[in-house]
Amino acid sequence: MTDRRPLVAGNWKMNGLSAAAAELDALAKALADRPAPACDVMIAPPFTLLAPFVAAASGTPIAIGGQDCSHLEPGAHTGDIAAVMLRDIGATSVIVGHSERRQDHHETDDLVRLKAEAAHEAGLVAIVCIGETEPERDRDQTLNVVTTQLAGSVPDAATADNTIIAYEPVWAIGTGRTPTAADVATVHGTIREVLVERFGEDIGNGLRILYGGSVKPANAGELMAVANVDGALVGGASLKAADFDGIIDAYR
Template identity: 70%
Template sequence: MTNRRPIVAGNWKMNGLRGSKAEIEALIAALSARPANACDVVIAPPFTLVADFSSTCASSPVEIAGQDCSALAPGAHTGDVAASMLADAGATAVIVGHSERRQDHRETDEDVNAKALAAYEAGLTTIICVGETEPERDRGATLDVVNGQLAGSLPDSADSSNTVVAYEPVWAIGTGRTPTADDVAKVHATMRETLVARFGDEVGNGFRLLYGGSVKPANAAELMGVADVDGALVGGASLKAVDFDGIIDAYR
């Protein structure tokens, strides 16, 4: 299938202040200078900047996402942010199941599944993250781990209209290390097979599969050229417009 529109998404994590809007404005200017953009562009700033950045990005090629959401409806849940609140602030998508949430906050596949359902209810596209740790990789469990996370994290109602899947090898995030193109191709091909087996040919082949883990302008073209890689989920390199635009440039 070749008609899946690529996505390049930037996860700012716990970075960014109001002054960081200058980077968003620079990114919008760079994208707007092109005759057409060959991919969707998404930025996930911290919660404090979602509304402001959404306003800045209105009528631009850039969409805004949340970095997480609660599975719960609004109520007495101090410190949590409901999916409906993100949508109200102007977000169109949300990341769930990022490895830092799975590790630091002990989130399970069941937790991620519930958050995805809440996001669907709020009309948000979910970017559901999966990926193995270094010990899991070293013992040859990569495909088993990724397939298990796909099985547990994706709701039965997932399809290409509400869900994007991001493969992020945990050992590569922020380390400067990346799998080989062949390694990425093997994982993405397996994810595609797993999704087709569960959801059928049409739905399974419709999911966009992103790669994340030390994606930089220097390696973006090679990684984005791998079969079944439909874009990238970018960490640190998304904080500066010039670097992020260099990754988007892989789709010119």
């Protein structure tokens, strides 16, 4: 499969005040001044910055996404954000099932699937995150965890147009540790096999699979060259335009 367009997505997590818009401007300038990368680019800022980032990214190749959404429709749900609200403000995608949501807020596979379905109904692309913890890795349960999360978290209506899978080994997020290229190839290859078996050749081979977990400019080239790696979901390194553009360099 050669026509899956890679995506380099930045997850800003709970970081960024209004002054951080300067980094978005710097990234847009870098993308304009250098050869266009052969990938899509997206940033998911905190909710407080969504509106100004959508406005600032207008006319640039940078898409803006949300970091989470509720599975519920708008209503009496204090503190929640409906998927349709993200779409209304100009977001094009939303991250669901990130390990920090699964751990800090005890989100289950069923809830993640419901959030992805809500994203689809709102016209958003759902970036569904999966990945094993360090204890699970040490018990050699990586592939079992990943396949179980895939089965429970990805909606039956997933297509290449409305869903992206992001594999993030939890033990590698923000730690500076990364699995070997061979490890990533094994997991991404298994994910691809599971997707093809469930959805058929066309959809299964069309769905993009991102890698996340301590992706940096220094290792992006090697990781992005691995079979079935269709881009990256980047955390800390996406906060600075120079670092994030250095990761995008893997596709220049």
